[in-house]
Amino acid sequence: MKILQINASARSAGANSTRLADSITARLTAQNPAAVVDLRDLASDPHPVLDEPALGALFTPAEQRTPEQAARVALDDALIAQVQAADAIVLGVPMYNFGVPVQLKTWIDAIARAGVTFRYTANGPEGLLKGKKVYVALARGGLYRDTPADSQTPYLKNVLAFLGMTDVEFIFAEGLAMGAESADKAFAEAEARIDEIFA
Numbered sequence: 001m002k003i004l005q006i007n008a009s010a011r012s013a014g015a016n017s018t019r020l021a022d023s024i025t026a027r028l029t030a031q032n033p034a035a036v037v038d039l040r041d042l043a044s045d046p047h048p049v050l051d052e053p054a055l056g057a058l059f060t061p062a063e064q065r066t067p068e069q070a071a072r073v074a075l076d077d078a079l080i081a082q083v084q085a086a087d088a089i090v091l092g093v094p095m096y097n098f099g100v101p102v103q104l105k106t107w108i109d110a111i112a113r114a115g116v117t118f119r120y121t122a123n124g125p126e127g128l129l130k131g132k133k134v135y136v137a138l139a140r141g142g143l144y145r146d147t148p149a150d151s152q153t154p155y156l157k158n159v160l161a162f163l164g165m166t167d168v169e170f171i172f173a174e175g176l177a178m179g180a181e182s183a184d185k186a187f188a189e190a191e192a193r194i195d196e197i198f199a
């Protein structure tokens with residue numbers, strides 16, 4: 001079994017989302033002692049943004065790419081290979097300004113590639129990253145779960161499903177900026193949910 005953990009917080013130490021993601025990965029490895037864990041911390045090891053040179057590289061046929069363009073595409077290829085190889089994916093995701101951190105967006109932009117991780121068919125788009133279990137550990141300062149202000153969860157659900165990943169568990173730690181008591185309760189609830197999932 002291969003586990004891929006992506007830490008999307010902008011901080012590589014002390015991140016609440018990473019704490020929960022670590023907890024989920026620990027449970028997965030406890031259940032599967034032979035599992036191999038691939039960890040990408042996007043704070044200490046960021047992926048480049050999808051900018052004009054990157055788009056130019058992606059849309060240039062492979063045999064015509066400059067060495068710089070080939071190197072840029074290879075960075076995305078490596079992330080695609082990692083996600084293709086994973087049986088379980090653990091995403092640690094803070095809420096930043098109602099959305100996902102730019103660090104996670106760079107990862108999503110890298111792994112969404114037409115003809116490789118999704119394709120268009122006569123019946124519409126088809127995700128090609130099938131058969132994976134995804135855990136999303138969400139850390140938030142406020143309380144947004146199940147409200148129209150939670151634009152983050154529907155976005156993640158949609159984009160993961162678009163790529164074929166439909167088996168997704170969301171684990172919430174909310175109210176982390178609402179005092180120590182609220183933060184303790186949020187972690188206790190998130191850990192209880194993790195216990196439930198792995199019971």
Ligand SMILES: Cc1cc2nc3c(=O)[nH]c(=O)nc-3n(C[C@H](O)[C@H](O)[C@H](O)COP(=O)(O)O)c2cc1C
Pocket residue numbers: 009010011014015016017018093094095096097098099139140141142143176177
């Ligand atoms: C730049 C920034 C933007 C934030 N925006 C939101 C927000 O829109 N909604 C919210 O509930 N919390 C927001 N927060 C609080 C974080 O979600 C919370 O501190 C969370 O623990 C951050 O995750 P991390 O500890 O994994 O980095 C924000 C925090 C930062 C630093």
